[in-house]
Amino acid sequence: MSAQIQSLEEELGVTLFDRLGRRVVLTAAGQRLLGYAEKILTLTDEALAAVPDNGEPVGVLTIGAPETLCAYRLPAVVSAFRSQFPKVDIVFCPSLNGADWSTLLSEGLADAALSLAEPFHSSTVYVKPLRREPILVVTTPNHRLAQFADLMLEDFQTETMLLTEADCRYRRVFMRAMRSAAVSPANILEFHSLEAIKQCALTGMGVAVLPQVVVQQELASGRLVNLHVEGLQFNMVTQLLWHKDKWVSPALQAFLEMTEAMLGKTEAAEIYERELV
Numbered sequence: 001m002s003a004q005i006q007s008l009e010e011e012l013g014v015t016l017f018d019r020l021g022r023r024v025v026l027t028a029a030g031q032r033l034l035g036y037a038e039k040i041l042t043l044t045d046e047a048l049a050a051v052p053d054n055g056e057p058v059g060v061l062t063i064g065a066p067e068t069l070c071a072y073r074l075p076a077v078v079s080a081f082r083s084q085f086p087k088v089d090i091v092f093c094p095s096l097n098g099a100d101w102s103t104l105l106s107e108g109l110a111d112a113a114l115s116l117a118e119p120f121h122s123s124t125v126y127v128k129p130l131r132r133e134p135i136l137v138v139t140t141p142n143h144r145l146a147q148f149a150d151l152m153l154e155d156f157q158t159e160t161m162l163l164t165e166a167d168c169r170y171r172r173v174f175m176r177a178m179r180s181a182a183v184s185p186a187n188i189l190e191f192h193s194l195e196a197i198k199q200c201a202l203t204g205m206g207v208a209v210l211p212q213v214v215v216q217q218e219l220a221s222g223r224l225v226n227l228h229v230e231g232l233q234f235n236m237v238t239q240l241l242w243h244k245d246k247w248v249s250p251a252l253q254a255f256l257e258m259t260e261a262m263l264g265k266t267e268a269a270e271i272y273e274r275e276l277v
Contacts, residue, residue, distance in 0.1 A: 035107075042108050057251035058087040064104040064113035067194055068133075069238060070094050072213045074114070077262050081255060088251045101125075105243040111252050112242040114259075116211070117169040119237050128240040128256075130263040134212040135170045135234055137227045138219070140204045151229045153181040160187040160206030162197045170236050174209050177232055198224075211236070238263060 009016050016030035026034065065074060070092055078090055093110060104110035105125055116133060139146055145155060156178070164171045178184070189206060191197045194214050201208035201215075202223060208215075218224040240259055242252070 039108060056087065057085045057249070057254045059249065059251050060089045060091060061112070061251055061255055062091045062093060062110045063255070064093050064101050064110040066114075066116050067094050068116050068211050068214060069114050071194065072211075073238060073263060077259050080262065081258050084258075085251065085254055088254070090255075101241055105241060105246070108246075111246065111249075112240065112256065115169075115239045115241060116236050117239065118173070119239070122241075124245075125241050125243055128260060128264075130238045130240055130260065133236045133238055135173070135209065135236060136212050136215065136219075137174075137207060137209055137229055137232065138201060138215050138224045139207045139227060140202065141222060141225050143204060143207070143225075145207065145227055146225050149228065151227055153178060153183050153229060153232065155229075156185050156207065157183050158186050160189060161185045162189050162191065162200050162206045162208040164194070164197065164209075165190060165192055170211070170234070171209065173234055174232075177234075 005016065012029070012033075014029040015027050016033060017024050018027055063074075074092070081088070081090065093104065101110075101113035101115050102122075102125070104113055114130075119129060121127065145151060145159070148155075163174070166172075187206070189200065191200070194210065197208050197210060198215060198218070200206065201210075202218065207227070212219075215224050219226060240256065240263075242248070242256065246252075248256070
């Protein structure tokens with residue numbers, strides 16, 4: 001391999017690696033070449049998958065998705081997909097070095113992605129709305145705010161709020177509403193884990209803002225209650241995304257179709273069209 005690297009360096013007229021004792025690290029030129037090498041490998045994989053003419057889905061799919069969908073929406077899809085297409089391996093990347101869906105798709109790091117966000121259009125990505133995802137404000141039944149049928153945003157002025165990270169789409173919507181009402185919670189505890197937020201809410205540590213799908217079992221059992229806040233009912237939409245220039249292999253086509261069939265709802269599509277008008 002070292003002879004091949006040396007030959008490539010001679011051909012390009014640059015040094016691709018620094019040999020630092022036993023360590024080998026990429027030079028600036030090597031970093032620039034890396035992106036092209038990754039694209040070549042991706043094209044090679046696509047070519048190998050495209051050549052067979054039997055159309056049977058095979059290979060590896062990389063799917064980007066936020067934690068909520070990885071944990072609460074996709075397991076059933078993956079189980080059904082693997083049962084029907086056992087020759088396809090699926091790799092999920094809930095977060096790839098902080099990259100969002102647009103980076104994953106535009107740089108070819110993912111074959112498709114799912115987003116939990118407000119409806120949107122894109123000039124480079126196909127966007128398929130699947131279902132509406134209500135966002136709730138929840139706490140324990142014995143919390144002081146749970147005693148009221150209707151609340152105002154001002155009622156959270158003295159509360160501890162349990163929230164996702166700052167770049168989370170639905171946290172942004174919630175905080176925008178709070179700022180519009182000139183409300184600043186007494187404390188904000190920020191977590192990167194939905195399960196951590198839910199468990200803290202169950203102990204009575206504060207009030208959590210979470211998708212309904214994350215807390216539906218706790219709501220059904222009465223361990224958590226949904227707080228009705230005037231003017232704060234809002235929804236995100238689960239959306240299926242893939243790049244318009246991406247070659248859709250049989251494996252990817254099968255995944256797109258199964259995901260839409262299992263998660264899709266006409267209701268979400270109607271909301272999507274209405275909100276974009």
